[in-house]
Amino acid sequence: MSTPAHETSTHKTVVRLRGIGKRFPGVVANDDVNIDVAGGTVHAIVGENGAGKSTLMKILYGVQKPDSGTIEVNGAQVDLASPADAIRAGVGMVFQHFMLADNLTVLENVTLGAEKLHGIGSGARARILEISDAYGLDIRPDVLVEKLGVGARQRVEILKVLYRGAKILILDEPTAVLVPREVDELFANLRELKAEGLAVIFISHKLDEVLSVADQVTVIRRGTTVDTVTPASVTARQLAELMVGSELPSPSTETSTVTDEVLLAVERLSLPTDEGRALLDDVSFEIHRGEVLGIAGVEGNGQAELVEAIMGMRPGVTGVIRLADRDISGLTTRDRRDAGVGYIPEDRHRHGLLLDAPLWENRVLGHQTRPPSVKGVFIDKRSSRADTERIIEQYDVRTPGPDTLARALSGGNQQKLIVGREMSGEPILLIAAHPTRGVDVGAQGAIWQHIKDARRNGLAVLLISADLDELIGLSDRIEVILRGQLVGEFDPGEVTPEQLGSAMTGAREKA
Amino acid sequence: MTPRMTKLSLGIGAPVLALVSAFVITSLVLLVAGDPVGEVWSTILSVPETRNVANIINSATVLYLSGLAVAVGFKMNLFNIGVDGQYRIAAFAAAAVAGEAWLPGYLNTLLALLAAILVGAAWAGIAGLLRATRGVSEVISTIMLNFISTSLVAYMLRRVAVREEGSNIIATKQVPERSRIPGLSLSGEAGTEIYGFVFIAILCGVGYWLVLNRTRFGFDLRATGQSETAAVASGINVKRMVLASMLVSGGLAGLVGMPILFGGAYSYGSTFQSGLGFAGIAIALLGRNHPIGIALGALLFAFLDEQSNPLQILVDVSPDIVKITQGIIVLTVVISYEVVRRYGLRLEQRHVAQALERPESKSPEVPA
Numbered sequence: 002m003s004t005p006a007h008e009t010s011t012h013k014t015v016v017r018l019r020g021i022g023k024r025f026p027g028v029v030a031n032d033d034v035n036i037d038v039a040g041g042t043v044h045a046i047v048g049e050n051g052a053g054k055s056t057l058m059k060i061l062y063g064v065q066k067p068d069s070g071t072i073e074v075n076g077a078q079v080d081l082a083s084p085a086d087a088i089r090a091g092v093g094m095v096f097q098h099f100m101l102a103d104n105l106t107v108l109e110n111v112t113l114g115a116e117k118l119h120g121i122g123s124g125a126r127a128r129i130l131e132i133s134d135a136y137g138l139d140i141r142p143d144v145l146v147e148k149l150g151v152g153a154r155q156r157v158e159i160l161k162v163l164y165r166g167a168k169i170l171i172l173d174e175p176t177a178v179l180v181p182r183e184v185d186e187l188f189a190n191l192r193e194l195k196a197e198g199l200a201v202i203f204i205s206h207k208l209d210e211v212l213s214v215a216d217q218v219t220v221i222r223r224g225t226t227v228d229t230v231t232p233a234s235v236t237a238r239q240l241a242e243l244m245v246g247s248e249l250p251s252p253s254t255e256t257s258t259v260t261d262e263v264l265l266a267v268e269r270l271s272l273p274t275d276e277g278r279a280l281l282d283d284v285s286f287e288i289h290r291g292e293v294l295g296i297a298g299v300e301g302n303g304q305a306e307l308v309e310a311i312m313g314m315r316p317g318v319t320g321v322i323r324l325a326d327r328d329i330s331g332l333t334t335r336d337r338r339d340a341g342v343g344y345i346p347e348d349r350h351r352h353g354l355l356l357d358a359p360l361w362e363n364r365v366l367g368h369q370t371r372p373p374s375v376k377g378v379f380i381d382k383r384s385s386r387a388d389t390e391r392i393i394e395q396y397d398v399r400t401p402g403p404d405t406l407a408r409a410l411s412g413g414n415q416q417k418l419i420v421g422r423e424m425s426g427e428p429i430l431l432i433a434a435h436p437t438r439g440v441d442v443g444a445q446g447a448i449w450q451h452i453k454d455a456r457r458n459g460l461a462v463l464l465i466s467a468d469l470d471e472l473i474g475l476s477d478r479i480e481v482i483l484r485g486q487l488v489g490e491f492d493p494g495e496v497t498p499e500q501l502g503s504a505m506t507g508a509r510e511k512a
Numbered sequence: 513m514t515p516r517m518t519k520l521s522l523g524i525g526a527p528v529l530a531l532v533s534a535f536v537i538t539s540l541v542l543l544v545a546g547d548p549v550g551e552v553w554s555t556i557l558s559v560p561e562t563r564n565v566a567n568i569i570n571s572a573t574v575l576y577l578s579g580l581a582v583a584v585g586f587k588m589n590l591f592n593i594g595v596d597g598q599y600r601i602a603a604f605a606a607a608a609v610a611g612e613a614w615l616p617g618y619l620n621t622l623l624a625l626l627a628a629i630l631v632g633a634a635w636a637g638i639a640g641l642l643r644a645t646r647g648v649s650e651v652i653s654t655i656m657l658n659f660i661s662t663s664l665v666a667y668m669l670r671r672v673a674v675r676e677e678g679s680n681i682i683a684t685k686q687v688p689e690r691s692r693i694p695g696l697s698l699s700g701e702a703g704t705e706i707y708g709f710v711f712i713a714i715l716c717g718v719g720y721w722l723v724l725n726r727t728r729f730g731f732d733l734r735a736t737g738q739s740e741t742a743a744v745a746s747g748i749n750v751k752r753m754v755l756a757s758m759l760v761s762g763g764l765a766g767l768v769g770m771p772i773l774f775g776g777a778y779s780y781g782s783t784f785q786s787g788l789g790f791a792g793i794a795i796a797l798l799g800r801n802h803p804i805g806i807a808l809g810a811l812l813f814a815f816l817d818e819q820s821n822p823l824q825i826l827v828d829v830s831p832d833i834v835k836i837t838q839g840i841i842v843l844t845v846v847i848s849y850e851v852v853r854r855y856g857l858r859l860e861q862r863h864v865a866q867a868l869e870r871p872e873s874k875s876p877e878v879p880a
């Protein structure tokens with residue numbers, strides 16, 4: 002108000018957090034968190050996973066109550082006991098994992114639970130179109146959600162929150178699931194939102210994005226606010242160092258370890274669907290010993306299907322998959338794993354872990370057929386626990402011990418456990434699908450190092466990632482996948498993220 | 513408290529919480545109905561006589577097997593409502609086989625038990641097969657199979673049964689005396705005998721625990737129950753596990769009627785006890801699918817059933833009041849387990865946070 006800077010001159014503080022503290026739950030509690038968010042701005046909150054961002058946002062969204070401190074919204078102190086209270090106060094949240102019913106239309110999804118506002122018919126439809134137009138969301142109310150892409154689903158989530166009257170939007174890692182073009186579109190939407198005077202609280206790991214879209218950036222470390230800066234005054238690297246408080250790793254690979262020996266050969270892999278459009282269309286490639294092959298592509302262009310086809314989790318796949326000259330196309334998932342395939346799945350909660358089982362049982366998962374997990378038909382608890390201790394030690398999994406439930410760990414530590422587990426069966430092929438998605442900077446560096454180690458130890462690595470810097474930094478070769486086809490090969494030493502981005506969307510002319 | 517102690521006390525806390533609230537709610541029902549609350553409870557909670565203890569153990573044996581059968585399904589996230597139909601058709605088959613006495617003595621018993629297990633497994637296997645191949649919900653198919661089994665047994669009974677003299681009751685041929693499983697008298701007096709089958713039931717419980725917690729098959733089964741997607745990614749053939757667990761569940765269900773057949777009824781007739789499969793669902797829930805928990809649950813239900821018998825005579829209250837109690841127990845159990853589960857998870861997260869707060873260094877803490 003008093004500052005003459007044009008960005009904030011007319012914006013008054015709409016959210017004021019003072020001395021927020023939370024002893025538990027959560028792996029790291031909040032302690033003396035102070036944040037001011039101004040209306041008409043995008044306010045980024047950055048910090049490592051487990052730094053306390055999620056707890057803080059849950060407090061602001063009424064999911065959890067703080068032990069100490071005050072929350073003011075629009076100048077009035079509020080007591081948020083539930084999300085309903087938060088919505089009434091004008092605070093809305095878009096979660097990282099979308100909460101949409103696929104088999105309902107956009108209109109039905111938006112009105113679900115908010116039927117009282119504008120009904121479920123033409124009134125609601127008109128309101129949705131009105132909001133969509135006002136903020137350039139480009140949403141059609143009568144489309145089935147299952148027909149929408151990731152970016153459009155996210156816009157539906159944003160619209161859902163706006164529909165309920167939110168003036169303060171919390172977006173939890175909104176770009177984690179988006180490709181560069183969609184990120185740009187999202188940012189354009191966010192600029193529209195703030196131009197209309199709304200406040201956007203933006204949580205992210207991707208510091209470049211934060212710097213490009215935010216007006217203010219608050220850094221949280223170990224549960225407390227470290228600093229609030231303007232993007233103009235810091236670089237991404239400085240910001241990252243504020244977050245971790247130490248020197249940063251980088252993904253770049255060392256000298257090539259690629260050999261002539263083909264470990265994985267995929268020949269003419271196809272996955273037709275009943276509707277005719279193939280999810281995978283005649284995909285062929287080879288990965289050599291000591292080579293990392295990166296797959297770049299817009300989400301939903303066949304990456305997940307490719308991984309699942311190689312893992313044997315998809316029925317109806319045609320083509321041949323050879324692992325070290327052995328045809329594994331006809332084998333079950335278990336036999337493929339036993340043949341030497343390690344698999345870091347894209348969604349660790351769905352595919353990687355038994356959340357309510359102790360860590361040592363999670364160590365056994367996927368390795369039920371071989372020592373140290375089993376002795377004959379029996380599970381070998383003692384050896385499994387011992388080996389879990391080894392993984393905890395070697396892979397720096399921060400946990401009290403192997404009997405802790407997987408659910409109690411932070412995302413980064415869960416992922417490190419998975420990496421450690423998948424590397425423990427002496428695999429010759431490692432499939433890593435989005436290995437650092439949703440993990441903190443510290444764990445990210447560690448996981449990158451493990452992938453580099455795997456490569457140096459002579460594994461073939463198939464790396465799928467939406468993080469182009471990660472792909473370029475780790476891969477020896479990058480293939481671009483578009484509508485189930487491999488459409489171009491790039492040398493990561495020469496390609497830029499922009500070139501990859503245009504190849505991924507099909508804009509690049511055929512080379 | 514050590515984490516192990518915490519886990520144990522939470523494990524005991526949940527059912528205690530459930531039981532206390534069930535008793536309170538039942539008391540309220542009694543109050544509203546104007547029945548004598550104090551007298552009802554003093555009758556039910558009185559010390560049972562030896563004869564009653566025998567009855568309690570006997571019905572608990574049967575309920576225990578039923579609870580185990582349901583629990584196998586629960587561990588896989590399969591809701592086998594069909595235990596009821598499975599045990600009745602299996603008991604009929606076993607009775608028919610035993611009645612024919614193709615083999616002498618206990619060989620005949622063994623053959624009949626085998627028949628019971630196979631028939632129970634096959635009947636549940638239909639639902640398993642439908643689920644694995646066609647995605648038919650086992651809830652629906654097992655309910656339907658219950659009806660079919662009722663009719664099928666009635667139909668078959670007409671064909672193989674003999675009419676008891678001077679009665680309208682029809683039943684299969686009597687199990688020959690040398691094939692019966694002798695009871696064990698608690699006090700030496702008549703009427704205080706418990707089924708010899710109780711030991712077989714205990715063995716089943718031990719086997720259940722061993723297979724589920726210590727074997728690869730059990731691990732695969734539990735993993736599939738916890739997360740089907742993670743199971744698939746880990747290489748478990750989920751369809752095969754669905755079929756296998758339904759077969760095991762049905763096989764155990766096949767044993768449910770056996771204590772009665774070989775320990776008391778000696779034939780399968782139109783009066784053979786029914787409804788045991790549904791009680792098993794409640795007991796598996798109450799016992800948290802744990803073999804000892806299920807045993808305690810079975811004993812509790814058997815206790816309530818037995819102790820409520822004299823209510824009508826002594827205090828003029830219908831014994832059906834314990835059915836209300838049992839029903840409420842199931843509801844409160846589900847709620848209190850969820851409450852305690854969430855509380856336990858919070859404790860665990862706090863424990864992790866505390867353990868991680870201490871070291872500033874990067875090295876993980878390994879408990880000594």
